[in-house]
Amino acid sequence: MGGSSPCASCKLLRRRCAKNCIFAPYFPSDDPQRFAIVHKVFGASNVSKMLQEIPVHQRADAVSSLVYEANARIRDPVYGCVGAISYLQSQVSQLQMQLAMAQAEILSIKQQQQVTELVQNQEMILQQVDAVVDHEDDEKEKSSFVNFPNYNLSYLQQYFNFAASDATANVIQDPPIPKREFLWA
Ligand SMILES: [Zn+2]
Numbered sequence: 446m447g448g449s450s451p452c453a454s455c456k457l458l459r460r461r462c463a464k465n466c467i468f469a470p471y472f473p474s475d476d477p478q479r480f481a482i483v484h485k486v487f488g489a490s491n492v493s494k495m496l497q498e499i500p501v502h503q504r505a506d507a508v509s510s511l512v513y514e515a516n517a518r519i520r521d522p523v524y525g526c527v528g529a530i531s532y533l534q535s536q537v538s539q540l541q542m543q544l545a546m547a548q549a550e551i552l553s554i555k556q557q558q559q560v561t562e563l564v565q566n567q568e569m570i571l572q573q574v575d576a577v578v579d580h581e582d583d584e585k586e587k588s589s590f591v592n593f594p595n596y597n598l599s600y601l602q603q604y605f606n607f608a609a610s611d612a613t614a615n616v617i618q619d620p621p622i623p624k625r626e627f628l629w630a
Contacts, residue, residue, distance in 0.1 A: 453480040458489055467496050471508040479512055486515035 451462035452469035457480055462469060468489075472480040483492055492511060499507050518525040 450474055453477045454484070454489060457481060457484060467493055471496075471505060482515040482519060483508075483511050486518045487511060 451460075451474065452466055453472040453474050453476060454468035455462035455466060456474060457477065468480065472483075480489075487495075495511070496504050496507065514526050517529055521528040524531070
């Protein structure tokens, strides 16, 4: 840096930009407004002191935050950065509240859906049970009014048949036994 083209700071301060100019790496000559704002809010000598107290590898970040703070202070002379931070914090807490309300609403909708599904399942089960009971009732009616007498009748028929066959069997199986004496006589 330095030499023929001075950095934005040295140009504004109308001084010769030395080879070891502390501003040169962070305030290039093509962005004069960047240093002008920092100089207006913090003062060039304060910025120089601040940068000297910071390790070289953190100076770029420090300059970025100084530029941001200076811009905030110009936009909001009363609160500066704090105004932006507290506005964003209140927005965060409002959004967190909305999120919590939305999550609670989702939970209650899910619970309602679960209850509805449970009721529907129960209704389905009850309908199935009703259908089975109706079917059983029909079967009972059939068996009590139709099947049972039939069964009774067939049972009676079987009983009588058995009795009859038993009787005939008795008749057949009990022929008069021929006397041996008679056959061999
Ligand atoms: Zn310089």
